[in-house]
Each structure stands twice: as C-alpha cells, then as structure tokens.
Amino acid sequence: MNSPAAELRVDGVRLLSRLDELAARSAPGPGVTRLAYSAEDEAARALVGSWLREAGLQVRIDTAGNVLGTLPGSAGLPRPLLTGSHLDTVVMGGTLDGAYGVVAAIEVAESLRGRLRHDLVVAAWSNEEGARSTPGMVGSRAAAGTLEPAWLDSPDDDGVPLRARLGADVLTARMGPVEAYLELHVEQGPVLDTAGTVVGAVEGITGQLVGAIDVRSTANHAGTTPMALRQDALAAAAEIVLAIERLALDGAVRVATCGHIRVAPNVRNTIPGRVLLSVDLRDMSDARSEAAWSALVAVVAAVDDRRGTRSQLKVVSRVAAVDCDPCLVALVERAAAARGLGALRLPSGAGHDAQVLSMLGPVGMVFVPSVAGVSHSPGERTESAHLIAGAQVLLDVVAAVDDQPRC
Numbered sequence: 001m002n003s004p005a006a007e008l009r010v011d012g013v014r015l016l017s018r019l020d021e022l023a024a025r026s027a028p029g030p031g032v033t034r035l036a037y038s039a040e041d042e043a044a045r046a047l048v049g050s051w052l053r054e055a056g057l058q059v060r061i062d063t064a065g066n067v068l069g070t071l072p073g074s075a076g077l078p079r080p081l082l083t084g085s086h087l088d089t090v091v092m093g094g095t096l097d098g099a100y101g102v103v104a105a106i107e108v109a110e111s112l113r114g115r116l117r118h119d120l121v122v123a124a125w126s127n128e129e130g131a132r133s134t135p136g137m138v139g140s141r142a143a144a145g146t147l148e149p150a151w152l153d154s155p156d157d158d159g160v161p162l163r164a165r166l167g168a169d170v171l172t173a174r175m176g177p178v179e180a181y182l183e184l185h186v187e188q189g190p191v192l193d194t195a196g197t198v199v200g201a202v203e204g205i206t207g208q209l210v211g212a213i214d215v216r217s218t219a220n221h222a223g224t225t226p227m228a229l230r231q232d233a234l235a236a237a238a239e240i241v242l243a244i245e246r247l248a249l250d251g252a253v254r255v256a257t258c259g260h261i262r263v264a265p266n267v268r269n270t271i272p273g274r275v276l277l278s279v280d281l282r283d284m285s286d287a288r289s290e291a292a293w294s295a296l297v298a299v300v301a302a303v304d305d306r307r308g309t310r311s312q313l314k315v316v317s318r319v320a321a322v323d324c325d326p327c328l329v330a331l332v333e334r335a336a337a338a339r340g341l342g343a344l345r346l347p348s349g350a351g352h353d354a355q356v357l358s359m360l361g362p363v364g365m366v367f368v369p370s371v372a373g374v375s376h377s378p379g380e381r382t383e384s385a386h387l388i389a390g391a392q393v394l395l396d397v398v399a400a401v402d403d404q405p406r407c
C-alpha cells in the first residue's frame, strides 16, 4: 500500500461525539430503540444527511429510504467506491450496531475529500434489522436489485405492508455496479475481544434463513376443557421451539433460534388458540440451512398430527452466505499492520448489508471488538480507542482501493 495513509487521519473526537448524538435519537427505555421507519429513525437519518452535506457530499434519499451521499472523484471512473452501514436498531439495542459504520464512513469522506479518483458514495441503508418482522436489509436489497416484489404486500406485525411504508417506487432504488463495498461494524461476538485483537478482517458472512410458523387450534376454557379434549397451541409451539434448538444442537446448522413469540389470546385462564413463532437459521452453507428447514417442516407436521393443531410455515427471507473479496481481506490486514494493529481473519456470524451488496461488486468488512461479545443489547460496547482505530483502518482501505483497485 502506498502512503497517503501516513497523513490521513479520522477525527476520533468527532466520531465519538456523533455516535453519542445518534444514540440520543432513540425511543424511551434502556439502550437505543430506533426501529426502521419510526420518528427516531427519521431523525437519525436527517442528522446523518446534515453531516454528509457538511462534509461536502451531494445527498439524496432514494425510493427505499437509503440516505446516499456522493463525493465526486477526479478521474470520471464509472464505478464508485461504496461504504456505509445502517441506522436502524432492534428494540433495546446498543449505540454501535450500524451507526458506527455510517459515522465512520462520513469520517472517511471528510478525510478523502478532493483526493479520490473514484466517486465515493456513503450510504446509510434503511431497515437492515427487519423491524416488525419484515425481511431485513430492505434498503440494501433494493439497491442490489434483490428486493422481491411479493414482500412489498406482505403485512408486518403492525399489519402494514412495506409498500405502504416506502411507496410503489421502491424497486427503482437499484444501483449500478461498484468498484468495492466496504463496511465497518462491531463484531457482535466474542472472538476479537477474547483474542485481544483490535481488527477483524472478515472472510465471509453467514447465510440466514428466516421463517415464521403460525400454530392454530381452538382457544377454550382452561377450567372446563379436559386434557384429552384440548388442542393447546402454546404447548405445541413449545415442542416446536425445542425442535428449532435441536437443529443446531444436532449439527444440522451452525445456530438456530426462536427469538419472537406471540400468544393469543394470552390470557391466564384460556387455553392458547394461536401462537406465532419466528425461526432464524444461520450457516455458511445455504444447502444445510435449507435441509434444516425441511427437517423442521416435518417435525411441525408430526406435532400437528399428534396434538390436533394446524400449523402453517413460511420462509420470510433467505440471505445467501457470501465470501468477502480475498483482495479486500488482505488489504484490511495490511492497513491494520501499517497502523501497528493486530488483525485476525474471521467469519461474520451476523448478517450484514455487505452480503446483499455483493451483487454489485466485491465486498470487504472490518470488525472491531465487542466487549464481552455483547450486541443487540443496551450493554453493547467497544473501547473508544478501538472505535477510532477501526475507522482509521476503513479510511486507509478505501484510500488503498482508490489507488489500486485490483490486487
């Protein structure tokens, strides 16, 4: 890597204070709650838009709600460099998941203004988390051209379809090919923190299959209905939850989780008549995730047969596992070494906009340690020095790719 790196520096103080400012754009309660399309999300996106303008970028919001800032390059090259992350959070999430990659990308643009050959596009992708049980990565999928039209009309937990939140033009948000997409993110797992290593050079991003199971029976009086004559939807669901866990315990997939459950009518003295369950399967092999889902379909059919419940299963979304570009992985390692930082190659167990955006060009990701591996929690934390170091590595990698896009 040649050496503009030596004089290129992110403004660490501004990076940290902007993270605090974004954290204040939250619904009340512990941690940060900034659900996609909420008033808090709107406020955060407006703030990021103002920072992008301040940094001299041309800002637009596309039809999928992505905030995009462009810094024109000097060489009139057709494919831009793209970097960013998302601003939405889960309920009671932390201050860093997503916001960090966006704020750092703005620092990159500030530092590289007037010195890039390629256009640089800084993106804040909308609805990465899949708020209200919509598919996740809605904004980046729209940009990558992989948003399935059928999803637009499917109602979310609040009964509102995506089409009503975004408008009918969302499918026009598709972007052209990019030179590279780079995303900086907190690891959200314990590997770097345990190893005492500051920089993660991400080798690949896990695939994810998200499903929903609707278990139905007949709600009835908890006192008068004999055990032999009831079909308890929650008891059936409990068996299904354990079967989901069993998929991973038996090695069919890397991890399997039921993290969301709704019971109706959810009344102490009524036998539950309906339960909605979420399913989240993740593996670096998409074929294994599909096979595990098929196995789960068979288990649910067996539970229905035995208990007289009626269940429907549907796949809500699939995200394919992707490999990061080997050239970009090596550049991340070299950039870390040039700053005197240790780097470790690792896979990402969480899904990221980067995997969707691999449709547009080579992708690379930089991780920094999550203290104790905690994320999707108010306890999510990364050392300030590590946050600044990660942004610096992102800056150096973007500068290196601009200098020498092919390795």
Ligand SMILES: [Zn+2]
Pocket: 086, 097, 098, 128, 185
């Ligand atoms: Zn994230």
